[in-house]
Amino acid sequence: MATYSLLVTANPYSSQGQLSAIQFAKTLLEQGHELMRVFFYADGVLVASRLHAPPADEINLTKAWAKLAIEKDIELIACVTAANKRGIVNVAEAERNALTGNNLDPAFEISGLGQLTEAMLNSDRLITFG
Amino acid sequence: MKSLYIINQPQKLNQALPFISEQDGILLIEDAVVVATYGSVQANHQTLYVLVEDLIARGLKDKVGVEQWNLVDYPQFVELTLQYDKSVSWL
Amino acid sequence: MMNKSICIVFNKAPYGSQAGRELLDIALMAAAFDMPITALFVEQGVYQLLKGQEPDILDIKNHSATFKALPLYGIEDILVEEDALQKFNLNVQELVEIDGLKTISSSHAQSLLANSDFILTL
Numbered sequence: 001m002a003t004y005s006l007l008v009t010a011n012p013y014s015s016q017g018q019l020s021a022i023q024f025a026k027t028l029l030e031q032g033h034e035l036m037r038v039f040f041y042a043d044g045v046l047v048a049s050r051l052h053a054p055p056a057d058e059i060n061l062t063k064a065w066a067k068l069a070i071e072k073d074i075e076l077i078a079c080v081t082a083a084n085k086r087g088i089v090n091v092a093e094a095e096r097n098a099l100t101g102n103n104l105d106p107a108f109e110i111s112g113l114g115q116l117t118e119a120m121l122n123s124d125r126l127i128t129f130g
Numbered sequence: 131m132k133s134l135y136i137i138n139q140p141q142k143l144n145q146a147l148p149f150i151s152e153q154d155g156i157l158l159i160e161d162a163v164v165v166a167t168y169g170s171v172q173a174n175h176q177t178l179y180v181l182v183e184d185l186i187a188r189g190l191k192d193k194v195g196v197e198q199w200n201l202v203d204y205p206q207f208v209e210l211t212l213q214y215d216k217s218v219s220w221l
Numbered sequence: 222m223m224n225k226s227i228c229i230v231f232n233k234a235p236y237g238s239q240a241g242r243e244l245l246d247i248a249l250m251a252a253a254f255d256m257p258i259t260a261l262f263v264e265q266g267v268y269q270l271l272k273g274q275e276p277d278i279l280d281i282k283n284h285s286a287t288f289k290a291l292p293l294y295g296i297e298d299i300l301v302e303e304d305a306l307q308k309f310n311l312n313v314q315e316l317v318e319i320d321g322l323k324t325i326s327s328s329h330a331q332s333l334l335a336n337s338d339f340i341l342t343l
Binding site for chain 1: 225227239240243246247250251253254256339341342343
Binding site for chain 2: 002004009016017020023024027028030124126128129130
């Protein structure tokens with residue numbers, strides 16, 4: 001049994017990267033491995049918004065990650081700098097930046113790049129989906 | 131160390147090849163799987179893999195050059211990431 | 222205690238994407254964790270190091286200055302792949318002066334990548 005972390009940089013609805021990531025995540029869990037953390041960076045942070053409304057007959061990636069995170073106790077972390085730039089903000093960052101709203105999905109956490117470095121140091125494998 | 135290079139765009143394979151060592155593996159996923167269906171790749175002894183779910187999605191499963199390419203599914207993809215010491219996504 | 226090493230690969234020109242900037246941020250954070258880091262410039266990534274960038278003409282922040290500061294953060298291995306310089310008609314004198322900047326062959330780049338514990342591209 002191995003411990004994995006994933007680095008996801010793909011724009012959720014513009015390319016296949018996040019679909020591949022979530023499929024990989026589900027498969028490794030089915031095989032009995034552990035998924036410690038999924039770190040969202042660059043365009044990957046966009047999935048952390050709770051305001052997505054994809055067509056009903058298509059996958060909702062935010063909900064799919066959230067479901068996996070809750071069922072399997074996985075940390076979903078979006079990088080604060082990448083998120084702020086791209087308009088993904090929690091209550092605290094919205095206040096700090098005097099923004100009129102916030103949109104972070106509750107299954108995700110906003111944190112720093114240190115969480116990625118830590119995931120590298122504490123996982124057996126880090127796989128990037130971009 | 132043996133590395134698994136994960137390539138997800140067709141044009142990235144040739145860009146990555148100069149940096150991939152003989153003992154490494156190369157896995158094509160997403161749009162890059164089309165590369166496994168035409169011509170032959172100037173690989174240098176690397177083991178070549180292609181993700182079958184991405185082939186099936188694109189209607190390409192029967193067009194793979196099976197002399198060069200090993201078809202793997204997602205469970206085998208996970209196994210490969212453990213078999214190789216590290217995975218490198220060449221974006 | 223063995224510390225895991227990381228090789229950050231810059232393979233894109235600056236400003237057309239955030240890749241250079243966002244990889245730099247990872248490099249600086251990893252340095253803060255005392256991970257041995259190599260910055261490797263290949264393909265169009267060598268343009269990240271070209272002297273005389275003036276992105277402010279486009280209201281874009283000039284991050285090439287941060288490359289100069291890498292040694293201050295403990296990142297001393299700044300490696301530029303020779304084939305890339307040749308392919309794009311550049312010579313090393315045209316790159317920003319950074320302590321520890323070296324040009325390397327593609328086979329050296331290959332073994333560096335083989336021996337690093339992590340490789341990141343964007």
